[in-house]
Amino acid sequence: MIEDRVVLVVDDEPGHRLMVRAVLEDDGWTVLEASSGERALTVLAESAESGTVPDVALVDMKMPGMDGMQLLKELQMRRQGMPVVLLTAFGSVGSAVDAMKRGAFDYLTKPADNDELTVVLGKAFEYHKLVRENVRLKAEVGGDLNFIGASPGVERVRDLIAQAGPSEATVLILGQSGTGKELVAEGLHRASNRASRPLIKVNCAALPDDLLESELFGYEKGAFTGAVKDKPGRFQLADGGTLFLDEIGEMPGALQAKLLRVLQEKTIEPLGSVRTIKVDTRIIAATNRDLKREVEAGRFREDLYYRLAVLEIRIPPLCERKEDLPLLVSFLMRKLGNKNNKIIRTVTPAFLDALSGYDWPGNVRELENVLERALILSRSDALGPDLLPPQVSGAREAAVDLGPGFSHAMTSPASLEEAEKLAILRALEENGNHRERTADALGISRRTLQYKLKKFGLTRR
Incomplete structure (x- = not known):
């Protein structure tokens, strides 16, 4: 191979x-x-x-x-x-x-x-x-939730997690909503020397500006109306561990300046306090925005961007890694089956083909919702395209037995994979088995072609 x-x-x-x-x-x-x-x-x-x-x-x-x-x-x-x-x-x-x-x-x-x-x-x-x-x-033995998939894009994300996890560098995770940015942050924390310490998560878009500041830095009694006692901030709670700042692109300008100071000096000042507190906290940030454009537009501090982006990890959207759909469906159906006390043993090629023909603007989160809907609506242990919402559903249906508990599920080629394999074989034949010309003809990178050849067990002729 x-x-x-x-x-x-x-x-x-x-x-x-x-x-x-x-x-x-x-x-x-x-x-x-x-x-x-x-x-x-x-x-x-x-x-x-x-x-x-x-x-x-x-x-x-x-x-x-x-x-x-x-x-x-x-x-x-x-x-x-x-x-x-x-x-x-x-x-x-x-x-x-x-x-x-x-x-x-x-x-x-x-x-x-x-x-x-x-x-x-x-x-x-x-x-x-x-x-x-x-x-x-x-990760598997420890029962960790893996970033599911075998495509080159997912392998690259896994590789970067393994490389960056043990370091102390700040990491900026980039990706559309629903791609799994929080999973990547959890993976980075588990791979770090801080794994035994807390991973504290803050969604910067979910809190009003004034509340976000007090949540991050904490406050002392009497700092404002309602502050009846001291409260430690998320930075203090994450001391010795990791602080995950989700949707960092939504952080207001005044707080961006304070965050930059924390990154530079490793100290915080709770609201209403004149003392500084030293914190040893690793920062991992995530956003679905293009922060470079936000910097150019003056909505995000350039110096903070470069402090956060010591290493960037871009998560590919689901539409760029549809070859991962069988693995994702297999994993999610087990998870959703346990949650809903319902076992699905059979899916159809038409069901998979319909999933692969959709662009998934909501990414894996949307896929999970669609699969849960299909599972709930099914009257048997089979899933067909008729159980999919109109924007996703296809037309053709032929049953495929996946075996008990998906032991055979999604690991053997469905019709989509067979078509992909045949297309690669045909392109190889037409291009004299020359890998670079074959990759160009298929519109994919040479590395992706090599991954496909290995995946389908095609040997060098």
């Missing part, structure tokens, strides 16, 4: 980069290049947006500007768990060994031997896979 492997090669010598690229591409790697440490950080940020996120970094020790040791430190902060292999001159092996003590995976001497290069990077890739699998298994 095809296994997508991505490496970031950072070297200021163009000739050596060219040689390394040729060797690694011949070995099946996707190669991202950077000529300096500074450029490498830019490429890393861009890779999260494009979906071609590196699994391994190959970094030259001696470079002008940011050298290999400095870049190693930055990569450890931004992509925790990603192995870094260092390239060093023969006379500088001592410094490479020192770098391994600081967390580098391995080192190679320049010019790198081709066989040694592929072997070491292969081991680094397998190590990275193991780290990610351990994170996934830990």
Whole structure:
């Protein structure tokens, strides 16, 4: 089977980069290049947006500007768990060994031997896979609610949660309403060193401005009419833990300034108080607004935006990851069945096709409501398109037995998946099995095509 492997090669010598690229591409790697440490950080940020996120970094020790040791430190902060292999001159092996003590995976001497290069990077890739699998298994064994899905977009979100969770960085979660921003915040908290401390949630859009301020910072007795006793704010309640500020784009300007001060100084002042209180609270924020546009329009502070967006996690809307619908339906039907004391064992291909033909403006939240409606209206243990609301329902129906408790449900291909598989096979045949041309013909990225090939068990011919 095809296994997508991505490496970031950072070297200021163009000739050596060219040689390394040729060797690694011949070995099946996707190669991202950077000529300096500074450029490498830019490429890393861009890779999260494009979906071609590196699994391994190959970094030259001696470079002008940011050298290999400095870049190693930055990569450890931004992509925790990603192995870094260092390239060093023969006379500088001592410094490479020192770098391994600081967390580098391995080192190679320049010019790198081709066989040694592929072997070491292969081991680094397998190590990275193991780290990610351990994170996934830990979440499953712990009974955590996973971010359901297997699409490239969801895998990218999971990967960013695993990387950013253990850090102390502020995180800005971006996504439409109903995509699961709160689930991502919970995942970040569980993956952090603060998991044993509280996760306190505040919806900035649900509270009036004056009440939001007192909720965040607390107040002292007599601060205003009705303040009959001291009350700690959410920052104090989250001390040592995490504060999740949902819908941060709705926060008024005066409070934005106060929040910026907290982020800078790690102190708060309760209403009616002249004393400052030190707090150790990690901030995770979320919004369905485009904060860059809000900054340009003068509705959101630019300095606060950059303080919050140390790392951005964009959650794809459901319309961009419809291949996750079978998994989501399977999970949600179990959940809703338990809630409503009703078991659904059978769905129809037409039911799934109808779901896949709808754009889901309300995202997963809307899907859950539609499924609960269908479950409640069903007179048997089967779901057909007639149980869907008019804007979602389809026309065709043929029963598919999913087995007890969905043991077979949604894991075997329904008609939608079969059609997708056939389309990929046809495109591969028409393009001589060339992956890049096939991806272009299908209108998807090469990485997404590789994911589909692996998903459907299609091997390289």
